[in-house]
Amino acid sequence: ALKADPKKASEEAFKYVPKGYNPIATGEDELREVQKRVAKFAEKGDLGPFKNGYWGHKTMKFTPEQNLIALSHYLKTLEMQRIAAQMMAIFGGKNPHPQSLTVGGVTCVMDLKDPARLGEYLTKFQELADYVNRAYYADIVMAASAYGKEPSVVQKTNLGNFLTYKTMQTGPNSWLFDACGYIKNHDLTKFYEIDESKITEEATHAWYKNLDTPTHPYDETTEPEYTGYVDGESVDGQGNIVKAKVVNEKGKY
Structure with missing residues (x-):
């Protein structure tokens, strides 16, 4: 400079x-x-x-x-x-x-x-x-x-599918994408609208009663089911039981 x-x-x-x-x-x-x-x-x-x-x-x-x-x-x-x-x-x-x-x-x-x-x-x-x-x-x-x-x-990026939002401006009154949706296979020339009916949630790893199948947020229930920490029954990200000790209130096993 x-x-x-x-x-x-x-x-x-x-x-x-x-x-x-x-x-x-x-x-x-x-x-x-x-x-x-x-x-x-x-x-x-x-x-x-x-x-x-x-x-x-x-x-x-x-x-x-x-x-x-x-x-x-x-x-x-x-x-x-x-x-x-x-x-x-x-x-x-x-x-x-x-x-x-x-x-x-x-x-x-x-x-x-x-x-x-x-x-x-x-x-x-x-x-x-x-x-x-x-x-x-x-x-x-x-x-x-x-x-x-x-x-x-x-x-190209390793991931070719991305969500898009009408937030990235290319000018005072223009946007990279004119609506919300998603792009596929690295193709930035077009986007697809999101079918909100296909959005689902489940509560496998939460202290709530879980339904048998993932459910749309508008249709699900929110029923607390607090069990506390169960020694020896922790679950990892893949849903497998992990043998793990639980820390008590005093921070000791």
């Missing part, structure tokens, strides 16, 4: 943002400032988590300009994560480990009814969403352009 041409990197950043967006934190002057900050940091010699890395390895294919773009976005992300934490704290009370949930309800009811609090949350959300479109999404596209032909990307 320190060897990159900031002007060239600034121009290249426009290649990766969605249509209608301008890149963020990649102006020529901004990138020059990033280089100065990082150079000053590197001169100290204490690189912390960046001390060990596969720097210069042949599989690292980012150009100096792409590295500079990614580095600038990394520093910007440190700033944006603070805003994300503030969003969580508005309704959660603090971040991390929110205090918004209590037994029998939530503690943020009054905040949810307060237009000022909702407006504060919306403003921060819009700022964060703008960052995602102009930096986070752009970096994914940039990485795909550099590593799209890697063996780990183009070669």
